[in-house]
Amino acid sequence: MTRVALFGATGFIGAACAAALAAAGHEVLPRPARRLAVDGEALTGVPERAYRPHLPGLAAELDGVGAVVNAAGVAVSAARLSPELVGGNAAWPRLLADACERAGVPRLVHVSTAAVQGRVDRLDESLRYAPVNPYARSKTLGEQLLRDAAAAGRVAVTLYRPPSVHGSGRRMTTAFAAFCRRWPLVTCGDGGQPVPVALIGNVGAAVAAILAADGAPLVVSHPYEGHTVRSLYETFAPGRPLHPLPARAVRGLLRAAEPTGQWLPPLSAACRRAELLLFGQGQERGWLDARGFRLPLGQPAWDEVAATRGRSHYR
Ligand SMILES: NC(=O)c1ccc[n+]([C@@H]2O[C@H](COP(=O)([O-])OP(=O)(O)OC[C@H]3O[C@@H](n4cnc5c(N)ncnc54)[C@H](OP(=O)(O)O)[C@@H]3O)[C@@H](O)[C@H]2O)c1
Structure with missing residues (x-):
């Protein structure tokens, strides 16, 4: 059992992560994400300048925590480029990585998105980026800032990439x-043609499976759900x-x-x-597949989600 600080627990994916992590026996500590408004250029060079005042307070909140999951961000694929978009999807996760380092938290799992690879022929777990809109570019910048934090040996980071996520009432x-x-x-x-889509319950389970492993690679794709x-x-x-x-x-x-x-x-x-x-878009087999991870929900759950009209389970 690990004490897991979960950011974005009030959201769609965060709520599913909370349920899956609790079911796996972890103590889940929901925490609010900071709202940052940052110009993208402020993140080049010394990114810390963009969020330094928030660092001590956030690090103090992580005292005694064994792992952090970040499901917080601005999940608006049609968003215009704005300081709030860059703040939520790039500066915020990097602030969190720096706070983990300062607090001595060994692991950070960050919910990124398959959209960072845009229209590549086949999605994979590489750092090959091809974002096609401001949302995907802000998520790409977030991955790159976390990659740099991980390379500096600050914290073991996993960038988990789900595709479009479906759920009842969403x-x-x-x-x-x-x-x-x-x-x-x-x-x-x-x-x-294969289509990369995910069920919300499977997303929570994938995050729990990443945390259950002693270590995970920098990038982990959500497994292909077979559609x-x-x-x-x-x-x-x-x-x-x-x-x-x-x-x-x-x-x-x-x-x-x-x-x-x-x-x-x-x-x-x-x-x-x-x-x-x-x-459609194809996908390489990834780390979760290689570990023998099985998606807990299959076609009957998809049928149930498709049959519910406007009923909300998650928000
Ligand atoms: N939904 C999808 O299909 C999908 C697919 C792939 C990837 N993702 C990624 O998954 C993450 C969560 O998506 P979601 O669908 O669960 O979104 P959501 O329902 O809107 O929840 C996001 C949560 O993030 C926090 N938040 C809101 N505005 C923020 C801001 N400006 N800066 C930082 N945090 C903010 C809030 O939590 P608190 O109030 O508790 O802080 C909110 O509940 C996003 O980063 C998104 O890019 C989503």
Whole structure:
């Protein structure tokens, strides 16, 4: 049993982490994240300058803690670049790593995102970055600042990367379910393309599995949950037909939207979501797979999540 300080426990992923960590026998200490507003440039060189006043108080809060899990951040994929976005997704996790070092906390698990790899062909556990919007760029900067803290030997850091996370009553999930019921279900190819998506209960379990290991690598991907474009549509809108679209024309349209998406993050986020459903994205087997980790929730849980409309379990 470890005393685990959990930041972001009031959020969607944090609540699932709290449940999974408590079920694994840990003492979970929910802690509020600091709200930082930081210009990205302030984080180059000596990042500590951007958050120094918060460090002593935060380190004091971590006294006697055996591990820290950070599920706090600004989880808005359509966000514009702002000091709050950079503060929440980059400066805050680095502040936390420095506070861990000062308090002598040996481990930090940080909830990052698969979006840091953007549209690479296959997601993996490398530091190959290709963020496509300000949200993903802020999360990438957070990973890089934590990578630097880990390289300085300050604290053993794990950057855990879940893809889009679904859960009962979650707005993204109910919106996707409504989309699947109302609109023609389109895809490029035969629909057999893999899609990286996750169930909230599996995300909590993955975080607990990372902490259960004596050590974990710097980057850990959420395991592939087995969905293809077709199976995901079938889960949320059983029996509806799939309409194939010409891949070349679709790629041309998405490319044409890119320049506008650069200054209109909601468009870029919508295009990225569409791109994932139209083309899918593969994934390498990762560290959790190699350790024999089994996702606790499978298709019946997906069916249950898809069947609930607007009911909230987590917020
Ligand atoms: N939801 C997804 O599909 C998904 C997918 C991949 C990765 N992620 C990542 O997972 C993390 C949690 O996402 P979530 O969906 O659970 O979000 P959420 O429900 O909005 O919860 C985030 C929590 O972060 C804290 N927070 C809010 N604003 C903050 C700010 N400006 N700076 C620092 N902390 C702030 C709050 O906790 P307190 O009030 O307790 O401090 C809040 O409850 C995010 O970093 C996100 O990038 C999410």
